Amino acid sequence: MSAAPLDLTTAYLYGFPLVFNLDQVARYVSTGVGKNPAAPWNSFSHARTLAGPDDKFVTINNDTLYSMAQLDMSVGPIVLSVPATQDRYFVLQFVSAWTDNFAYIGHRATGSEAGNYLLVPSDWDGTEPEGTIVVRVPTRVASIVGRWAVDGEADLSAVHALQDATTLVQQNPEAATIGLPEAESAQTEAGEFWEKYRLWSQEFPPALRDEALLQGTLATLGGSEEEALETGYAAGQAALEEVLKWGAGNALVNGWNLTYHSFDYNLDYFEVGSLDDPAFKITDPQRRIVQRAGAALGGLWGNQAFEAAYIATYVDERGDPLDGRNSYTLHLAPTPPVDAFWSLTMYDVPSYYLVDNTEARFSIGDRSPGLEYEADGSLVITISHAEPTGARARANWLPAPAGAFRPVLRMYEPGPEVLDQRYTVSAITRQS
Numbered sequence: 001m002s003a004a005p006l007d008l009t010t011a012y013l014y015g016f017p018l019v020f021n022l023d024q025v026a027r028y029v030s031t032g033v034g035k036n037p038a039a040p041w042n043s044f045s046h047a048r049t050l051a052g053p054d055d056k057f058v059t060i061n062n063d064t065l066y067s068m069a070q071l072d073m074s075v076g077p078i079v080l081s082v083p084a085t086q087d088r089y090f091v092l093q094f095v096s097a098w099t100d101n102f103a104y105i106g107h108r109a110t111g112s113e114a115g116n117y118l119l120v121p122s123d124w125d126g127t128e129p130e131g132t133i134v135v136r137v138p139t140r141v142a143s144i145v146g147r148w149a150v151d152g153e154a155d156l157s158a159v160h161a162l163q164d165a166t167t168l169v170q171q172n173p174e175a176a177t178i179g180l181p182e183a184e185s186a187q188t189e190a191g192e193f194w195e196k197y198r199l200w201s202q203e204f205p206p207a208l209r210d211e212a213l214l215q216g217t218l219a220t221l222g223g224s225e226e227e228a229l230e231t232g233y234a235a236g237q238a239a240l241e242e243v244l245k246w247g248a249g250n251a252l253v254n255g256w257n258l259t260y261h262s263f264d265y266n267l268d269y270f271e272v273g274s275l276d277d278p279a280f281k282i283t284d285p286q287r288r289i290v291q292r293a294g295a296a297l298g299g300l301w302g303n304q305a306f307e308a309a310y311i312a313t314y315v316d317e318r319g320d321p322l323d324g325r326n327s328y329t330l331h332l333a334p335t336p337p338v339d340a341f342w343s344l345t346m347y348d349v350p351s352y353y354l355v356d357n358t359e360a361r362f363s364i365g366d367r368s369p370g371l372e373y374e375a376d377g378s379l380v381i382t383i384s385h386a387e388p389t390g391a392r393a394r395a396n397w398l399p400a401p402a403g404a405f406r407p408v409l410r411m412y413e414p415g416p417e418v419l420d421q422r423y424t425v426s427a428i429t430r431q432s
């Protein structure tokens with residue numbers, strides 16, 4: 001019995017993460033992204049300096065060096081080797097073609113000792129070498145998103161050595177990768193999107209629970225005229241922008257969208273370091289579709305909150321949109337309780353890229369030099385486009401663009417009071 005067709009808005013929201021994600025995968029393999037040069041399948045691309053405004057990737061962080069690898073498991077098992085890290089914060093996050101976070105290797109998940117991990121296709125049936133941990137990869141193509149904490153310019157060489165010691169080795173060196181199938185060219189942006197979705201959704205099947213959903217969306221596309229597909233694409237984009245602005249079931253506290261569960265749509269794949277815990281599972285089917293799409297556009301390859309908790313806001317204490325023509329303050333009282341570190345990063349709207357400024361300061365956090373704290377240990381951050389007056393305001397200044405902006409607060413290895421919302425962040429307050 002064939003699947004019942006679904007409306008085109010639902011089809012767009014369901015298909016967007018796959019298409020958007022694999023477009024970025026293709027960029028990393030073919031041209032690179034920002035500080036990360038292009039690298040072939042099954043090898044690492046290492047950024048050697050922190051991200052800046054020239055890195056055109058949504059909501060990229062300015063806290064860590066990235067080590068990226070795009071996996072093609074058509075070659076069979078691959079050994080990932082990770083060096084000892086002397087308690088430095090790092091994480092290697094594994095993301096499927098459908099953007100499921102299915103494994104974590106790093107400071108929180110596996111500790112600071114050296115280790116070897118055997119990455120295998122989902123249907124692999126073999127015996128792992130002694131001393132290795134098996135990680136099953138649910139889709140033929142997947143990503144490793146590596147992040148290494150850096151404590152200033154003087155620390156870069158130490159991180160570079162760790163990056164170089166992190167390697168991927170195919171167990172069958174003669175095997176050739178397949179890569180991404182190339183979609184036929186289309187005359188419109190909408191046509192290109194729908195064609196990629198048709199092709200890639202069948203090349204990289206989703207979890208079994210989504211098979212009926214996949215077939216329903218494909219039935220919709222097969223029965224729709226070109227004009228309807230154009231209209232559905234536009235409607236889907238508009239719906240996604242609203243999701244990103246207001247969240248999909250996320251708590252709103254003092255104007256902050258608590259995205260602690262934005263990346264909790266994986267219900268099927270739990271490898272090393274991933275938590276098979278009801279507290280981190282979105283079980284409502286419709287919310288899961290919407291949340292996955294919003295997470296892809298607003299923060300592709302973002303960590304789940306047990307690894308790094310993110311909150312973001314578009315508004316001040318009055319509910320008015322944040323705008324660089326105004327001056328604001330954010331009072332962190334107390335500063336975020338974390339086991340690693342925290343940062344507040346500035347992004348423009350609607351691109352969600354880092355914002356260029358004369359100070360070359362794209363984020364501010366507990367590792368920023370020269371911050372001036374209040375007597376009680378709290379911190380008042382000034383947010384504006386124009387340089388503020390006063391020594392303390394300048395020391396604690398996070399530059400904003402001239403127009404709309406969205407700051408994101410990241411809390412790496414957050415304390416339990418963050419995840420259960422006992423810790424809250426005050427609203428950003430307009431000063432002028």
